[in-house]
Amino acid sequence: MSTSTAAATHGSAIVRKSLFKRLVANPMGATTGVFLLLVVIIAFIAPLIAGFDPAATDTNNLMTAPGGAHLLGTDSAGRDVLARIFFGAQTTLISAVLVVVTSIAIGVPTGLVAGYYGGKFDGIASWIANMLMSLPSIIVLLAVRAALGPSIFVSMVVFGILIAPGFYRLTRTAVMSVRNELYVDAAKVSGLSDVRIIAKHIFTVVRAPIVIQAAMISGIAISIQSGLEFLGLGDSSMISWGVMLNEGFRNIFVNPLLVLWPGIVISLTIGSFALFGNAMRDALEDSQKISAKNKKRSDASAAASFAVAETEVPADADKHLLTVGHLSVGYPQGDGSLKKVVSDVSFFVDKGEVLGIVGESGSGKSQTAFSILGLLPSNAKIASGHILFEGSELVSATEGAISQQAMTQFRGKRIAYIPQEPMSNLDPSFTIGYQLVRPMTEVLGISKKEAKARAIGLLETVGINNPERVFKSYPHEVSGGMAQRVLIAGAVSCEPDLLIADEPTTALDVTVQAEVLDLLRDLQKRLGMGMVLVTHNFGVVADLADRVVVMQYGRVVETGDVRSILRNPQEEYTQVLLSSMLEGKTPMTMLTGNAKEQ
Amino acid sequence: MSNLVLDVKNLDVTYPAAGFGKKPFKALHNINIQVGQAETLGLVGESGSGKTTLGRAILGLAPVSAGTIEFLGKDISHATRKDRRALSRDLQVVFQDPYTSLNPSMEIGQILAEPLQIQGLGEAEAKRRIAELLDQVGLPSDALNRLPREFSGGQRQRVAIARALALSPKLIVCDEPVSALDLTTQARILDLFLQIQKDTGVSYLFVSHDLDVVRHISHRVAVMYKGEIVEQGPSAQVTVNPTHPYTQRLLMASPVPDPDRQEKRRVERKHLLEQQARELQSQG
Incomplete structure (x- = not known):
């Protein structure tokens, strides 16, 4: 068992390595990836770099303008805005992780089982998934807050449950498309147990779409979390971007900048997650795209090759029904060649x-x-030659x-x-x-x-x-x-x-x-x-x-x-x-x- | 026949109804076949x-509704997955499509190691065996760390054959193993199958739609039509002088690579069809 799992991780490492390279090569993937990494690092080292206690009020410095000791100024209670942004990143990331972990923990295993075995379990699980998807999530979250208190983390776990059908469906569809592949049959013939077939042969197929979906869901989680707090439905004693937005909004006429800072980080983070997901999808598709510059070059080289290979139309061409003469067909490649x-x-x-x-x-x-x-x-490019039908050029x-x-x-x-x-x-x-x-x-x-x-x-x-x-x-x-x-x-x-x-x-x-x-x-x-x-x-x-x-x-x-x-x-x-x-x-x-x- | 590898008796395979109110689908009816040691039965x-269903039923991939499948003297018609694990040492498979029968995200080395690991072979021993296998199927040893997509169809089929051979099985079910391949590749892969049989004494159940391929590789041939075996016998007889009307039609339908001989065959085929139609009329 241990040797086989070692082998499996070894294999995925190779796939990931090339995926990582492709991801970094894409400017969108690289920029958003770096930004998200930065957010994570800031969340971890917030106490070291903040400089101020984010909860410490200072009645002498209410709503100071940016600059000076408080780089981004202070809020209505005199708390340092930059420190609160840094510490708020923690809440934001924890919320995103909670949602993703909950929804994956529920959606993926059920999707694997439902997709692989089908039958009754699939029927029941799909019914529950449909029901969850038909629930209006904001209303459910309001009800949860009323029943269980204002903790944003509880709300996020509930939101994770509500969004789990997305992972369930994704996994189920991916599994169904491979469960009848011949290599799964070959594994069955070898006597592999179902658990090992799923872990070794089937999970590799769903891994990539799950990672993409997780990036997207993280963005959604952050927007829901910030939205709830902005509406005042979160725990106002917590330090988070949504709470800051709410607080800033209440003072928008006094100091509009208080809305601006959390607004910027929230949008950038959500946007980065969405774009990072897209970049990852492109990287996984592995399509060799011909850039506009290369395309021009290959057009030119194709044009050059007809100039050389241009041939005289034979005199007897109209005697034949169809004449194909010196025909060359090619496809432009990524490096500009044909x-x-x-x-x-x-x-x-x-x-x-x-x-x-x-x-x-x-x-x-x-x-x-x-x-x-x-x-x-x-x-496709006709690089040289001609095709004549009864002497007229096709x-x-x-x-x-x-x-x-x-x-x-x-x-x-x-x-x-x-x-x-x-x-x-x-x-x-x-x-x-x-x-x-x-x-x-x-x-x-x-x-x-x-x-x-x-x-x-x-x-x-x-x-x-x-x-x-x-x-x-x-x-x-x-x-x-x-x-x-x-x-x-x-x-x-x-x-x-x-x-x-x-x-x-x-x-x-x-x-x-x-x-x-x-x-x-x-x-x-x-x-x-x-x-x-x-x-x-x-x-x-x-x-x-x-x-x-x-x-x-x-x-x-x-x-x-x-x-x-x-x-x-x-x-x-x-x-x-x-x-x-x-x-x-x-x-x-x-x-x-x-x-x-x- | 004392050393029988496979003995299928009165086998029925019925797929459960696909929807409410639909009849179950009977894919196989009353199948009787036997495969001896170092023998190839063409299907x-x-x-x-x-x-294909018959091959899958033997491998435990299709539901057996009646009859028995005896493999090395043991009834395996309803073997559990655990029994299958023990069985896989002696019973293996090569599928038709070399593109989907290998997991695209696993390296060749891992694909070949899988059956060995299930049987609990140590790492060093598995490595040695894999090197032996690559050599046996004519693949370079640097194939180990490459992915299936880096190989052509014929080479992938070699990998699939190596995987089947890994545990030195007694019987390999070959499900159209050469029909997705080019003509020249097909000939080389068939030679490989024959060479392996000569070297290891393995038996094949060789499923194909191509009478020429089956004639080339089989000792005995069984002809299937609408879920039943209509004719069975020595290869030379069934594929050259068939007695069942369907086999006769099948033989005559395959075109020969010479215009004049093919023209003759066309005429013979026409006569055969007319004669069969007449017989059918006089019976009916």
């Missing part, structure tokens, strides 16, 4: 021809397909980014797209019929009735037995194979000349894949479409493609006729890929001992 | 066929 995901890729597709683009993950095959469709993320490097206007002329009308994940490409809140009809009325300008008749016809064409029923269904009511057929129907609805299919069968079962491949082949022949088929599966390539482009690390490795590539690959990488296929290979099972006898 | 089927 990370290329596609480099110098050239190929063409003729009318009625199927071009297969094959490669492993990270080969740039999908990025290439997306550039043809103009669907690259907005931060994308060129001179623009750097893709002109969406030029794309709309073709996309959906002459170029259509079939995605990899059928389910995530249908909107769950609209019927399938609506999603088919809408683009047709938009693009083809036909009436809704006409479009409906056409959609049902299309659903029939793609092999759906009961098109009327599917037309009325919502996406979640049909299977994955059916959803892919619907998307194919949508893609061919405007009789495109070019179909871009990005891993169209990867998410489907093998038997369904065979049916969808049959459908694609049939439609492609019937409509005479050109097709770009992006896949990692050589079987799918053999089934559909006429020509093949093999890609690796964003470059074209080999291009050729499907038979020559699959049977006599010239490049070593293609040979390696093909030799990794298991089909037709002698099984490698080393029949050992007992298994052989069976 | 093939499509999504929703129950193949």
Whole structure:
């Protein structure tokens, strides 16, 4: 047990260290962090630096102006304002700590248990949490004061209870999102007890959001505490910023400065907690932000690279349906460089021809397909080359980014797209019929009735037995194979000349894949479409493609006729890929001992 | 078969009703499988066929409603977590997704140490064993202090395999361990599985949707369809000359990497489907 906890803390130390670095690198995190640290230090050493007894009255020096012995002057009882600010920090911090500790002590363990086990405990705990959240906290705090006396610390503990549902919900949601992760299953298989699974695997996930929430709650606690005291609901004999504010307010016409000093420290502290929470969230998100300065630089370097790589549009470009020439696509990095995901890729597709683009993950095959469709993320840069559709330019490097206007002329009308994940490409809140009809009325300008008749016809064409029923269904009511057929129907609805299919069968079962491949082949022949088929599966390539482009690390490795590539690959990488296929290979099972006898 | 590692008899798995008034969901029905020592049983089927559920039931992650799961001669169908701790020495798992099966905030060294610590291994001994494991799965020894996100999918799967191997188990349930991997990586990981079996005599229950993968690695194959096993037998027979109509369809559906052979297969598949439809009609 002891070794494992040691290991766990060791691990979190590494995470925290990098988190701390990121936090300090952010000016907002650094400034607010330093300020909060200062407040803590002052609270601790207040007796050493105050110089005056914060409770000692001096009737000879009532409400003196700042300066002299009393740096910030004195209040209506002649007490030193600066000393009271210093000592008041203690009350403020104790209040914040009380609220945070109470709410975490109640909210986090209950949230962990409710999220991990669910069931009855979850039901009851959630009900209580909802009830607490529906209580108006100020009224409850007033009632508590009436019943238990004016101690601000009691009020803060009660406030901590009232605010605990925030931690409960946060923890519960975070736990629920990881309790079915495979690494939790793996821990169960290892026989880890629930307590240790929660402590070791689940608590790490909720730790970060809890810390952020605690910073936010501290700010809220201070504002509630000061607010209560300002209203005169605290213990006026205590030294705190809220009491000072209350006292100053009563004398606002005599000495307005008495409101100013506690007002400033209260706002600064609350603001710092809130901003520190934000900075911490940014640091945890770990997103590499490209600063405006770097962005300009990368734009410039991208621009420089097209200037060099600018290529002549080949004379025979209008003979082909689609020509991609020397295409390079990159993403600007934090340091101002351009990370290329596609480099110098050239190929063409003729009318009625199927071009297969094959490669492993990270080969740039999908990025290439997306550039043809103009669907690259907005931060992507076309660093060089061009894409021509029937000789007219879809994308060129001179623009750097893709002109969406030029794309709309073709996309959906002459170029259509079939995605990899059928389910995530249908909107769950609209019927399938609506999603088919809408683009047709938009693009083809036909009436809704006409479009409906056409959609049902299309659903029939793609092999759906009961098109009327599917037309009325919502996406979640049909299977994955059916959803892919619907998307194919949508893609061919405007009789495109070019179909871009990005891993169209990867998410489907093998038997369904065979049916969808049959459908694609049939439609492609019937409509005479050109097709770009992006896949990692050589079987799918053999089934559909006429020509093949093999890609690796964003470059074209080999291009050729499907038979020559699959049977006599010239490049070593293609040979390696093909030799990794298991089909037709002698099984490698080393029949050992007992298994052989069976 | 004298040295049976796993013996599943008449197993049913039923998930309780998901909501009020809904029927409980029967995920598995009357499953009978056996895995011998140093043997690989391939479990093939499509999504929703129950193949993953069967693996999970054996690992105690799915509710067993009837039947027995015997592991090394002991009934483990309703083993408690404490029993599981003892069992984990002999029964391990490799999951499909190498991205979620490793805790992202733990270093590789800690991930591999976890199963060893549960079994009460000393620190020095655990260290020695971890070094051995990294070597066995072909990972560099400096992997120890790195986080999972610093590794590629194939390397993460190697870590998951090393974790499963840590306690020298008798049986590893492999739930689609190569389907999230690239083709070349997949081939290397399968070779690793075979090498480990040769070296250690471990048995595998190898779950996959890919008939080619299952054929490559299994001695015997069981085909699942809609929560039942429809066909079971030696790999060479089931994956080459299947007798059940579903297995025949499955075999014919997988495309081959040659245009002309694939065209032939397409025609054969069409004939098969027509023939099966005719048979169904004459029966019905």
